[in-house]
Amino acid sequence: MSEDKTSEIVLALEIDDPALADRLAALLGNVAGLRLAGPGEQAAAAIVARDARVMPEDIALTQRELDVLALMAEGASNKMIARRLGISVHTVKFHVGSLLDKLDATGRTDAVAHAARRGVIEL
């Protein structure tokens, strides 16, 4: 809300690959109404690398497991999850067990971390 239509859009260039960064800098440097951010400057948006690292096929999780996983990531206890989903604590524990198995995790914290790493959930 602090910008009007006359101000330039400040873009931060956060690309590790030097070749790609150079090409982008060259292309974007001549665009009117747009400016690349200087060191440490606050930018409205950033350009980041988007490798193939994402989407290595989502693990096969059921809808219910995704529900439980999302609430786990919010820090909810089994009891809270049960309340929110309208099911019993035992059922929640059942789904959590399946999650731990499918995500190859040793506990709910590990499960959330693994899921976040694989892009199954967004923190």
Added chain:
Amino acid sequence: MSEDKTSEIVLALEIDDPALADRLAALLGNVAGLRLAGPGEQAAAAIVARDARVMPEDIALTQRELDVLALMAEGASNKMIARRLGISVHTVKFHVGSLLDKLDATGRTDAVAHAARRGVIEL
């Protein structure tokens, strides 16, 4: 590595703010050698929002708390953390308690999620 200098750079536009997204789309649509990605298309890089939400200065965590936090993110139990750090389980629990307090979390899972969101740790 799979692109030569003659191909266009494909950029994904991942901005929630409609106004900013429109302005960027208009500006970047006319740049030669650069193209915005279509729906689901694989892009070389993405433009993401860079609000003030990031960088509110890392919360003041002690070195020991960072040690414990890192191991928590690995899914380690208090006992495992105690072993790795050469301290007692009770001490680990104290640090975990401080972490829950500083990160405003209700449990270790929530703490790891909050820390990841704030960039304190990298999953």
Added chain:
DNA sequence: CCCTGTCCTGGCCACCCGGCCAGTTTCGCA
């Protein structure tokens, strides 16, 4: 010198978590 704040360590205890058992219902598919 004492006092305060920070970091670290410990014991105690109610509660939660995850693994194990078994059982029902509802689907879609062969």
Added chain:
DNA sequence: TGCGAAACTGGCCGGGTGGCCAGGACAGGG
């Protein structure tokens, strides 16, 4: 029609977790 997969429920229990209280070491400020 049978059969497996998914969702749901229950009991039991060992071990893990987090809150509470207390104390020691160590630096800096009054």
